[in-house]
Amino acid sequence: MAALEIHNVRKEFGSERVLKDVSISIDSGEFLILVGPSGCGKSTLMNAIAGLEPVTSGNIYIDGEDVTWRTPAERDIAMVFQSYALYPSMTVRQNISFGLEMRKVPKAERITAVERVADLLQISHLLERKPAQLSGGQRQRVAMGRALAREPKVYLFDEPLSNLDAKLRVDMRTEIKKLHQRLGTTIVYVTHDQVEAMTLADCIAVMRDGHILQLGSPDEVYNNPVDMFVAGFMGSPS
Ligand code: ADP
Ligand code: MG
Numbered sequence: 001m002a003a004l005e006i007h008n009v010r011k012e013f014g015s016e017r018v019l020k021d022v023s024i025s026i027d028s029g030e031f032l033i034l035v036g037p038s039g040c041g042k043s044t045l046m047n048a049i050a051g052l053e054p055v056t057s058g059n060i061y062i063d064g065e066d067v068t069w070r071t072p073a074e075r076d077i078a079m080v081f082q083s084y085a086l087y088p089s090m091t092v093r094q095n096i097s098f099g100l101e102m103r104k105v106p107k108a109e110r111i112t113a114v115e116r117v118a119d120l121l122q123i124s125h126l127l128e129r130k131p132a133q134l135s136g137g138q139r140q141r142v143a144m145g146r147a148l149a150r151e152p153k154v155y156l157f158d159e160p161l162s163n164l165d166a167k168l169r170v171d172m173r174t175e176i177k178k179l180h181q182r183l184g185t186t187i188v189y190v191t192h193d194q195v196e197a198m199t200l201a202d203c204i205a206v207m208r209d210g211h212i213l214q215l216g217s218p219d220e221v222y223n224n225p226v227d228m229f230v231a232g233f234m235g236s237p238s
Contacts, residue, residue, distance in 0.1 A: 001064045004154050005059075005060070006060055008022075008023055008059070009048055009057075010022075018210055020209075022212055026186055028184075029186060031180050031187045031201055032201065032202070033196075033197045033201035034190045035190070035206055035234075036206060037208065040209055042190045046079070049188065050075070051067065051072040062076060063076075063153055076152045078146075078152040079147060079155070079156040080140075080146075080147045080155075080156070081158040086142055088131050088132060091128050092126050092131070093114055096142065099149065100149055113149045114145075117144075117145040121172075122141070137164045137165065137168060140164060143160070153185075155188070157189040159190050159191060161193075177200055194235055197218065203215065204221045222235075
């Protein structure tokens with residue numbers, strides 16, 4: 001059974017058709033990378049999977065269950081989006097712990113989980129600070145920590161490393177890869193970065209203008225692009 005199935009999803013904003021019958025099936029434990037030019041509908045698709053925006057038509061299944069009309073909290077997902085704000089009045093520790101508290105995770109486990117992700121993301125020294133006392137990159141790591149503290153069925157990452165400097169981005173990429181190998185969680189991950197795509201993905205979906213043009217292994221998409229657009233986008237050898 002697919003961990004996540006997106007079936008004929010359409011999304012319209014007024015008369016603009018942003019997602020045009022998108023269908024993708026992702027196996028449990030698979031790392032799917034979604035790439036495509038700015039404005040092609042990647043974030044709209046992520047929002048639809050997360051339940052942040054209702055779809056116009058089509059269905060979304062998590063572990064075989066139709067979640068199309070469930071709220072984000074009722075879907076077993078954790079997300080890191082560029083615009084996903086931290087709670088300004090809470091400390092970093094409380095921000096990371098909050099989602100666990102909502103899910104009635106016992107206190108001792110919450111403390112362990114916060115320490116585990118803080119160590120992983122190198123933010124242990126920031127746990128008692130408020131978001132306003134952090135840099136952009138630090139805030140992004142806290143947002144990442146908040147998602148990683150949980151163990152949902154599916155993680156959704158929408159360009160989670162885009163605000164980080166090059167060194168940290170490479171470190172974090174390595175950490176995410178290790179984490180995926182260790183936990184075997186299902187991940188959908190949007191990136192602009194071809195290197196990130198090639199190193200992280202089990203499977204790459206190339207999107208353009210609301211359609212999935214190609215879905216395949218990094219090797220297939222890179223070496224056997226379906227058209228000039230995919231070739232150009234992936235930097236395939238000609
Ligand atoms: P990407 O993430 O691939 O850059 P988006 O999914 O953010 O693209 O946007 C795809 C298209 O949908 C764009 O034309 C954008 O203007 C439009 N769009 C996204 N969100 C909204 C919204 N809330 N209302 C109206 N149009 C939107
Ligand atoms: Mg986007």
